[in-house]
Amino acid sequence: MKEKETMLEKLKLKARLLKRELFVLYLSYRDPGVPMHAKITAIIVVAYAFSPIDLIPDFIPIIGYLDDLILVPLGIALALKLIPSQIIDKHRAKAAEIANASKPKNWFIGALFILIWITAAYWLGIKVISWMQH
Structure with missing residues (x-):
């Protein structure tokens, strides 16, 4: 039982880090030092990640969650590679602040x-x- 809890905690941590990376992309794409192709990639990844519409609907068993588990992380990794590292570093603290802030309803x-x-x-x-x- 303890092993399942540990795995669940690891998954939750990875999800929080992934969400923070989305905020880094969101903040970075607006930076004037980011090349246009990186901005477009970042916009597409952020829009897709926060969109309620998926390429593969979630109600399809197993396959429905593959885009969330594979496409979004791959898109984030690609966009982060395209953006200069000094810009990414500049926006990480602000992204952590946004990700941890309580959102008003x-x-x-x-x-x-x-x-x-x-x-x-x-x-x-x-x-x-x-x-x-x-």
């Missing part, structure tokens, strides 16, 4: 997103029903 925005999804589902349902009746 904006219930209004959350409710707005839920309302948008419900409205879209309702609209889509109406369209499907009307299409099926023809």
Whole structure:
């Protein structure tokens, strides 16, 4: 049992470090010293990592989590290699601060997103029903 707990703790630590690296990329891509190809790569990796949309949906058993476990870390590694190391080092402290900060919850925005999804589902349902009746 203790071995499982240790492995779980290691995974949690790796996840926190990975999240911090995403913040490093986010801060670095805005730096004027970063080459354009590195900025584009960093933007794509950060957007994909924080996006709720995956290339392989998570509800597909086992394969659904492969993009989160393989694609995101590979993208982070690639983007970090493309950005000059002095820029990465400059943004690491700020990234740690952002990653560790408690985030305020904006219930209004959350409710707005839920309302948008419900409205879209309702609209889509109406369209499907009307299409099926023809």
